[in-house]
Amino acid sequence: MSGAIGVIGAGAWGTALAQVAATNGHEVRLWARDAALVAAINATHENAAYLPGVPLSPHIRATGDLAWVAEAAANLIVTPAQAMRAVLALLPANGQPLVVCSKGIEAGTHLLMSEVAHDQHPLSPVMVLSGPTFAHEVARGLPTAVTLAGADDVARAALALAIAAPHFRPYASSDVIGAEIGGAVKNVLAIACGVVDGAGLGQNARAALIARGFAEMTRFGLAKGARAETLAGMSGLGDLVLTCSSTASRNFSLGVGIGRGEAAADLLANRRTVAEGAFTAPVLLEAAQAAGVEMPITAAVCRLLDGGDVRAVVGDLLARPLKDEV
Ligand SMILES: NC(=O)c1ccc[n+]([C@@H]2O[C@H](COP(=O)([O-])OP(=O)(O)OC[C@H]3O[C@@H](n4cnc5c(N)ncnc54)[C@H](O)[C@@H]3O)[C@@H](O)[C@H]2O)c1
Ligand SMILES: O=P(O)(O)OC[C@H](O)CO
Known part of the structure; x- marks a missing residue:
């Protein structure tokens, strides 16, 4: 996968995943809804609010512009679970691969997050990245393995290659529901x-x-x-x-x-x-x-x-x- 990677949600986990994606030299577009957080990340190259003490890669650029993030080769979705549908509704649909990294079940509908993503972006291949991953450890480069689940083998393999790093090892699975539950x-x-x-x-x-x-x-x-x-x-x-x-x-x-x-x-x-x-x-x-x-x-x-x-x-x-x- 060539080109930029978008990360939607600049909390601890979104920021740590941005750091992982930047390891391989990808340009990373990190979306936050809070303009003050965007400005602070770009000014200090640190997310002091959610992931303090971790110097961020110069390849990471924070932004409030979802249209710019949507142009990336893939978008990792890392908002709180209950906010995901509303944010995805604002994200332009380019058919870009969407990777659900949040953990939860939608209130009211009982839908898993991958189902919410599919509802909002039916043309996008949807994957799930999940596993034992404390953000502060991942961001510091400590060894971590995850499940990367998706039904589209080609999209999943491309994404795995894009984010795999010496300290970050994705294992492939086709069981999206199992990874989310x-x-x-x-x-x-x-x-x-x-x-x-x-x-x-x-x-x-x-x-x-x-x-x-x-x-x-x-x-x-x-x-x-x-x-x-x-x-x-x-x-x-x-x-x-x-x-x-x-x-x-x-x-x-x-x-x-x-x-x-x-x-x-x-x-x-x-x-x-x-x-x-x-x-x-x-x-x-x-x-x-x-x-x-x-x-x-x-x-x-x-x-x-x-x-x-x-x-x-x-x-x-x-x-x-x-x-x-x-
Ligand atoms: N922190 C971890 O170690 C970790 C690891 C794996 C998965 N996760 C999962 O990732 C998801 C995000 O967790 P986190 O740790 O990054 O959270 P966090 O509490 O560190 O940050 C949450 C972020 O979401 C933003 N936010 C809050 N409400 C929002 C809304 N309505 N719309 C858009 N943005 C909103 C906040 O401003 C903040 O930037 C959760 O589902 C969590 O379970 C977290
Ligand atoms: O801090 P928690 O309880 O949200 O857990 C973070 C991650 O989900 C651990 O994998």
Whole structure:
């Protein structure tokens, strides 16, 4: 793939991906909706608001002009999930490949982000880039592997070559739904693991939540047409383990606060960066109920986000009737 690469969304992850795309010498057009952020990035070659302390490549140019970004050879979409449809509606449709890098499910429609992208840009090949990827590590050049999923083999191979770098290794997949469901569901489960940490419930409980959470992810994924091996790969289990293990995760950190007894509404009101699991949880629960899939951990996270008492919610989760593991 020759030519510029567009990145839409200049938060931590969009900026880190811009840095990856610039590694191979591509001109990178990084779109932000906030004019002050655009000016600051271009003046300082740093995104101090969302990815502080990382000197950005001179190949990256921030912009507020979506038409200029749309002329690039491919566009990586990295807005918060619930904002994606509105931003894509403003993006000129050139049939350019679109790469969904956000993790979530659209409220109201229950659509995955790739489905939203296809709705808005039916002529574009749509891909999904997902995996265990803390932005600050990727931006610093630490080794990272991702799943790059897409049905169009040619577009996917071209994009993989364009973004692969010595520290950044994309693995190809044709399972778009599986790659997306892993990333969306793990954010909800990371909140649950953070609650365990904040409430001091111990490492056994955290490991049990990861294992039972993976069972939930798998049940939901299979019901939606995902492949089991994708859910067990980087975009599913890999990302689940990462996000459930570290306060570097915004979702895990949100859970820690809830587990310590802080009100979820206050924690969310005081955030500047996005914790997608808080938006995904109620949508995921609705989608699971519609599909007839039981997701007790997701339901528990929803109760906690609605202000439920931690001890009561955990007690109810543990008091469910005994059942077979599989
Ligand atoms: N940070 C990570 O390590 C990471 C890694 C992989 C995937 N992701 C996913 O990428 C997506 C973006 O995350 P992030 O970490 O870059 O978020 P962030 O919180 O760092 O930044 C969010 C960005 O979106 C902008 N924004 C907010 N509302 C908007 C709107 N309505 N329209 C357009 N722009 C808007 C903000 O101004 C900001 O620039 C999320 O879905 C997240 O789950 C993040
Ligand atoms: O900080 P989080 O919880 O949004 O997680 C970031 C990435 O999704 C990790 O892969």
